[in-house]
Amino acid sequence: MKVLIADKMSERAEEILYGRGIAVDVQTGLDADALKKIIENYDALLVRSSTRVTADIMAAAKKLKVIGRAGIGVDNIDVPAATTRGIVVMNTPHGNSVTTAEHTLAMMFASARHIPAADVTTQAGKWEKNKYTGIELYGKVLGIIGCGNIGALVAERALALKLKVITYDPFLSDEKSKQLGVGKVTLDELFAQSDIITLHVPLNEQTRNIINKDSLAKCKKGVRIVNCARGGLIDEVALKKAMDDGHVAGAALDVFTDEPALQNVLFGTPHVICTPHLGASTVEAQENVALQVAEQVSDFLLSGAVAHAVNMPALSAEDALRLRPYLRLATDMGAFVGQLMQGDLQHIKIEYSGDIAALRVAPVTTVALQALLSTHMESVNVVNAQMRAQERGIKVEEVRVNDETDYRSLIKLSVTTSNGTRNITGTIFAQTSPRLIEVDGIPVEATPAQHMLFIRNEDKPGLVGTVGQTLAQNKINIASFHLGRAVVGGEAIALVAIDQPASSDVVKQLAKLPLMLEVQALHFAA
Numbered sequence: 373m374k375v376l377i378a379d380k381m382s383e384r385a386e387e388i389l390y391g392r393g394i395a396v397d398v399q400t401g402l403d404a405d406a407l408k409k410i411i412e413n414y415d416a417l418l419v420r421s422s423t424r425v426t427a428d429i430m431a432a433a434k435k436l437k438v439i440g441r442a443g444i445g446v447d448n449i450d451v452p453a454a455t456t457r458g459i460v461v462m463n464t465p466h467g468n469s470v471t472t473a474e475h476t477l478a479m480m481f482a483s484a485r486h487i488p489a490a491d492v493t494t495q496a497g498k499w500e501k502n503k504y505t506g507i508e509l510y511g512k513v514l515g516i517i518g519c520g521n522i523g524a525l526v527a528e529r530a531l532a533l534k535l536k537v538i539t540y541d542p543f544l545s546d547e548k549s550k551q552l553g554v555g556k557v558t559l560d561e562l563f564a565q566s567d568i569i570t571l572h573v574p575l576n577e578q579t580r581n582i583i584n585k586d587s588l589a590k591c592k593k594g595v596r597i598v599n600c601a602r603g604g605l606i607d608e609v610a611l612k613k614a615m616d617d618g619h620v621a622g623a624a625l626d627v628f629t630d631e632p633a634l635q636n637v638l639f640g641t642p643h644v645i646c647t648p649h650l651g652a653s654t655v656e657a658q659e660n661v662a663l664q665v666a667e668q669v670s671d672f673l674l675s676g677a678v679a680h681a682v683n684m685p686a687l688s689a690e691d692a693l694r695l696r697p698y699l700r701l702a703t704d705m706g707a708f709v710g711q712l713m714q715g716d717l718q719h720i721k722i723e724y725s726g727d728i729a730a731l732r733v734a735p736v737t738t739v740a741l742q743a744l745l746s747t748h749m750e751s752v753n754v755v756n757a758q759m760r761a762q763e764r765g766i767k768v769e770e771v772r773v774n775d776e777t778d779y780r781s782l783i784k785l786s787v788t789t790s791n792g793t794r795n796i797t798g799t800i801f802a803q804t805s806p807r808l809i810e811v812d813g814i815p816v817e818a819t820p821a822q823h824m825l826f827i828r829n830e831d832k833p834g835l836v837g838t839v840g841q842t843l844a845q846n847k848i849n850i851a852s853f854h855l856g857r858a859v860v861g862g863e864a865i866a867l868v869a870i871d872q873p874a875s876s877d878v879v880k881q882l883a884k885l886p887l888m889l890e891v892q893a894l895h896f897a898a
Contacts, residue, residue, distance in 0.1 A: 373673050374413060378402055379420035381442050382662035392670045408432045416669050418442060419449070420661075421649070427453035438672050440665040443468060443652055444751050445602065446682055447575065452897050455683040462668050462680050465751040466521065467661035468652035473525035475651045476570055476600045477533075479624035482645050483596050484509055484568075489643075510534050515566030517582065518573035518601070519544050519554065520749055520760070526570060527554050538562055542789070543717050543749050545765025556716070563590040568598065574750035575602040577895050578711065585610040588620065596622040600651040601750070603627040612637050615644065626651050682753040695735060698728055698783065701798045701806035702736045704820040704896055705785045706743030708796055708808070711894050712826060715791030717766050720744065725773040726781035737770050740785055779809075814865050816856030821869035822898045825882070828890035831857045831864040838885045839868065846881070848872050863889065 374395040377385060389396045399410070404426065411417065411433040418440045419425060425439055427450045439449055441463040454461045482488055485506035493500050514530045516523045519539040527537045531553050538555040540562045549556045557565065559582075569591070573579045583597060584607040597620060599606055608629060614620040615638075624645040628636055631649060638644050652661070664680075671677040678684055702722075722740055724733050735754075742757040752760050761768050779799045786795035797810035808818045811826075818824075829835050836853065843850060849871040857864035874882075874893040883891045 373415045375416040375418060375669065375673075376411070376414040377418045378407065378423040379418070379442070380422075381418070381420060381665075382659045384659055385418065385442070385662040385666040388663065388666040389670055392674060394670055394673060404429065411436065416440065416673060418665055418669060421445065421448055423448065425449045425454075430454060430457050430459060433457075433459070438462060438669055440669040442658075442661040442665040445574075447602070451683050460672065460678060460684050461682050462665065462672070462678075463682055463751070463753070464661040464664040464668070465680055465753070465756065467664050468654075468657040469522050469525055471654040471657035472522050472600055472651040473529060474654075475626060475647075476522075476526050476572075476598055477529055479598050479600060479626065479645060479647070480509065480514075480568060480570070480596070483598070483622040483624045483643070486643070488645050509568075511536070512567040513538060513565050515539070515557075515562040515569045516554070517541075517559070517562065517569065517571050518748075518750065519549075519552070520572060521751065522601075523570075523572035524552055526572065527552055535568075538565060541748075541764075542713070542715065543745060543761075543764045543766060545716075545718070547765045548763065559587075560590060563587055564592070566595060567592065568596045570598040571601045571605050572750065573601060573605065573748070574746070575604045576747060577893070578747055580604050581607040581610075583607060583611065585613070588614045591620070593619055594621040596620070596624070598624045600626040603629045603631055603633075608637050612641055615641055680753060680756070684754060694731060695733075697800045697804050697806060698731075698733075698736050698781070699739050701800060702740035702783060702785075703743045704806055705783065705796050705798050705808070706740035706745075707747065707896055708820070708826075708894060709785055709787045709794055710744040710747030712794055712892055713787050713789055713791075715789035717764075717787065717789050719767045719769065719786075719788040720761070721769040721771065721784075721786040721788075723771045723773050723784040723786075724782070725775055725777055725784075726779060728781035728783065729772040729774070733770065733772070736783070737768070740783075741768060744785075744787070782809075784810075808867065811856070811865055811867075814856045814858045814863070816854050816865055816867055818852070818854040818867040818869070820896050821851060822896055823870045823873045824894040824896070825866070825868040825870060825874055825879075826890070826892045826894055827866040827868065827882070827888065829864055829866065830887040830889065831859075831861050832887055835864075835866065835885075835887050838887075839866070839882060842881050842885065843868075843870065843874075843878070846874075846878050848874060848878065 377398045380400050386396050415435050416438045420442050430453050438460045444465050451461050486504040490504040512535050514535045514537050516539040519541040530537050538557045540559045622643040626647045668679045722737050738754050742754050745752045784797045798808050801807050851869040854867045879891050879893050
């Protein structure tokens, strides 16, 4: 067995692999073409964030069994392509949590006291003491968007500095928030109350540009923005405008929409502090993640053990064959409900009836939970999904139902939040094809597609025509249009598969049409 280390990491990773009898090559700085030429020789690939592992590279990787990411994010790895090819993708979700939390605090201090700018002018022979009057962090309100592993560490340290900490995290239970000593608020309340806002969420369709023109307008004048999580969470043009207008007093950014950020609209803006994605760049963190990824990959190669996989539940070969279509169905159902749900998540219930109830359904529950939680939380995978739910006080209930149904197997996923309960039911047609057959008690039949629209509307004539016309005006082609209703003239739903993703502007246009009660753009793994 042979492993390629394609990014710079601690030499301890090599030592662990060699020590366990695994051959190792270290070739860093390879471009895509060079990596494609040699990847067929390796059983495993270890990377950090520099190397992009694309579908093309994996297509050339004839022997590749596992990709190990030394760090949390797997944005640089095409996980769906890896899954399709049976390549396990592992990360190290806890190795750099402390160092990222500490960098967040360092950026807060640097912004509050103008440290980078004051250092430059002082070393240039100037003594501009009055120019760099700062603010105290003591007593200020820190708003944390996403109170997961890293967000909770930031909260703990901020509370020690006597800041008041509030958080927006729909997956954080009341009990857990009290334990942490933080106040739970809505996103709008966080914007309105915070003196400093820090982001600790994954980048997905729900969080992209969560800091934007509208949200910045809701913030206090003089707010400071810190982002050591993911590029793309902030609309950088909108932030630039808010800073030029004096509404935002400072910004400290470790991540950017395009990286490496050799140029950016925010560069040169007064009171903006930028670092080159240093959140995980400490000696301790780099050694921790290198040790972890080497141990995980060697365990997998030698014994088949899987730890911190982002795309693979623990399954025997026999179970995998029987459960494969249900795993895909459960993934789509979890992503569906996760994108629709609003409010604080309290209870997840998954019911199995028919043939599926006789199988080992724990992996199915896990992938549904992982897909659901991943819509709002960072670093959730099939290994830690149950733990992440438990950490936040979310009750997960798995039920086998003996009731007779019109289908051989059914899975029903119900999610209860502070705003009520939403549910979806699915089945398998022809033993392999996932189908959604009921949403919120309304029967409908649809096959999940990569891009979809969920519409809840009044059951009156005219809906199909106005929706079709609006999508046509925006050059969005309809692949399929599925309608359902419980009673004539009541509420109805539509699941519309579309060939192109619907932007937020398109969703707003649709929401303004007559008869509309709810419109959501949905996105599923291809």
